[in-house]
Every structure is written in C-alpha cells, then in structure tokens.
Amino acid sequence: MLTLYHYDRSTAAQRVRLGLEEKKIEWHSEIVDTAMGDASKRPEGFHELNPKGLIPLLVHDGFALPESTLILEYLEEAFPDNIRLTPHSPQDRARMRLWMRRIEDGIHVASRTIGVCIVNRFIYKEADKSKLEDYYKKMRDTTRKNNDQINIELGLDSPLLKPSIDAFKKLFRDMNDQLSETPWLSGKDYSIADISLVVYLTRMSSFQMAPLWHDFSYLQSWFEKIKARDAYKRAVDDWGDITADKRKVEGQAAFETIKLLWEAPPQ
Numbered sequence: 684m685l686t687l688y689h690y691d692r693s694t695a696a697q698r699v700r701l702g703l704e705e706k707k708i709e710w711h712s713e714i715v716d717t718a719m720g721d722a723s724k725r726p727e728g729f730h731e732l733n734p735k736g737l738i739p740l741l742v743h744d745g746f747a748l749p750e751s752t753l754i755l756e757y758l759e760e761a762f763p764d765n766i767r768l769t770p771h772s773p774q775d776r777a778r779m780r781l782w783m784r785r786i787e788d789g790i791h792v793a794s795r796t797i798g799v800c801i802v803n804r805f806i807y808k809e810a811d812k813s814k815l816e817d818y819y820k821k822m823r824d825t826t827r828k829n830n831d832q833i834n835i836e837l838g839l840d841s842p843l844l845k846p847s848i849d850a851f852k853k854l855f856r857d858m859n860d861q862l863s864e865t866p867w868l869s870g871k872d873y874s875i876a877d878i879s880l881v882v883y884l885t886r887m888s889s890f891q892m893a894p895l896w897h898d899f900s901y902l903q904s905w906f907e908k909i910k911a912r913d914a915y916k917r918a919v920d921d922w923g924d925i926t927a928d929k930r931k932v933e934g935q936a937a938f939e940t941i942k943l944l945w946e947a948p949p950q
C-alpha cells in the first residue's frame with residue numbers, strides 16, 4: 684500500500700506524482716494543503732512522519748519518507764520491475780544526480796522566494812492572522828521562515844528576489860546547453876532528473892514568465908515534449924492549481940519588474 688500526502692500545485696508533489704505516473708505505480712492520495720497558511724490542515728501525527736511538516740510525504744507499507752527527490756530515488760529502488768527512470772551508465776547516473784542536486788542547492792528556495800514575492804504574499808495577507816501566526820510558529824525551517832518574512836513584507840522589492848531570478852536564469856541556460864547536446868538532462872534516457880526539474884518550468888510558466896526564456900529553444904522543446912506525455916497530464920494537468928488565476932494576474936503585474944531583474948547582470 685502506497686500513500687502520498689500532497690496537494691495540487693506543489694512543485695515537490697508534482698515531481699513525485701510524475702514519478703508515480705511514469706512508473707505506473709498505483710497510489711492512494713491524501714491531501715494536506717497548508718500552503719494557504721493554515722497549519723491545522725496537517726493530520727494528527729504528521730510532524731512525527733515528517734518533522735518539517737511539509738509535503739510530499741510518501742508512506743509505503745508503513746515506511747514514511749519525506750523529500751521529493753529522495754522519494755523518486757526510493758521508487759526506483761522499491762519498484763525495480765516498473766519502467767526505469769534511471770540511466771544505465773554510471774556517467775549518466777552521476778549527471779542525473781548532479782541535476783537533481785541543483786534543487787537542494789538553492790533552486791527550491793529560489794522558487795519559493797519568487798512565488799512568495801509575486802503571489803503568496805497576497806494570499807497570506809488575506810489569511811486569518813491567528814492561523815498564519817500558528818503556521819509560522821510550526822514552521823521548523825528557520826531559513827524558510829526568515830525568507831518568507833522578508834518576501835511577504837517587501838514583495839518585488841525584496842533583496843532576495845534578484846539572486847533567485849539569477850539562479851533560475853542560470854539553471855535554465857545550463858539546461859538549455861545540456862539539451863543542445865543530449866535529448867534529456869542526464870543523456871539519452873528520460874530520467875528522474877527531467878521529472879525533477881520540469882516542474883519549475885511549469886511553475887514559472889504559471890506566472891506567465893515564458894517570454895523570458897524565449898531564446899532557450901532546446902529547453903522549450905524539452906518542456907513541450909514532457910508536457911505531451913500522458914504521465915504529465917495525469918500528474919500535473921489533472922490535479923490543476925487552485926491558485927492558477929491569481930498566479931496569472933499577479934505574474935502579469937510583476938512581469939516588467941521580473942524582466943528587468945532577469946536582464947540585469949547577475950549579482
């Protein structure tokens with residue numbers, strides 16, 4: 684029995700759902716959506732299973748595992764007879780892991796900064812104050828908490844925004860360079876590296892930011908290729924995004940500012 688605690692629009696959850704759908708593993712869904720600033724949405728005992736209180740969380744035959752990229756690696760090992768999403772050659776495997784490392788080396792934090800500066804700050808400002816206080820009290824990751832405070836307060840003027848935009852520009856350029864040489868990020872095979880990073884294209888596109896990387900043609904074709912897969916439809920499109928309209932409106936309002944940051948030399 685395999686249960687995934689998740690919610691529709693989370694990038695970390697999308698990558699795990701992509702892994703499950705590509706591998707055609709049957710799973711049970713449990714929605715835990717605290718992203719609106721309501722910590723009470725976590726089921727009893729959730730923190731014992733995942734001390735950070737975040738999703739996704741996988742529970743497989745009583746074994747609980749947080750961290751989306753580790754979950755993808757675990758699925759590869761726990762379901763070796765299903766479709767493989769790990770290349771054979773040691774070099775391609777290493778390349779796959781290098782790409783995935785980028786997520787924990789700053790990209791996921793940068794993605795949250797961009798999200799909070801553009802849209803989540805408005806969602807949090809509309810939220811119930813006492814619930815929001817409780818949400819931050821229960822947030823175990825102090826970097827996340829401190830960054831959120833700055834980003835909610837300053838929005839597009841946050842000093843954290845420019846380095847986050849720089850990080851994405853560098854990531855997308857590096858991916859484009861890789862994809863000019865190989866069809867997939869780790870080499871000739873579609874892998875959990877592609878799955879892990881495509882969700883950031885989805886996220887940045889939800890803010891209507893695609894014109895920023897219009898000259899990264901290999902990256903764009905790769906994104907289109909993944910979006911056309913059945914698994915993407917089931918793992919991303921079908922779950923949707925309850926904040927899609929807000930992301931679109933606030934993304935359009937922020938576009939010129941983000942474009943200036945994108946085009947300015949990196950800090």
Ligand SMILES: N[C@@H](CCC(=O)N[C@@H](CS)C(=O)NCC(=O)O)C(=O)O
Pocket residue numbers: 693694695696717718719720736737738739749750751752791
């Ligand atoms: N490193 C973690 C990050 C997980 C994470 O950031 N989860 C977010 C959604 S993408 C979350 O649980 N947000 C809910 C909240 O902030 O309350 C992973 O890759 O699983």
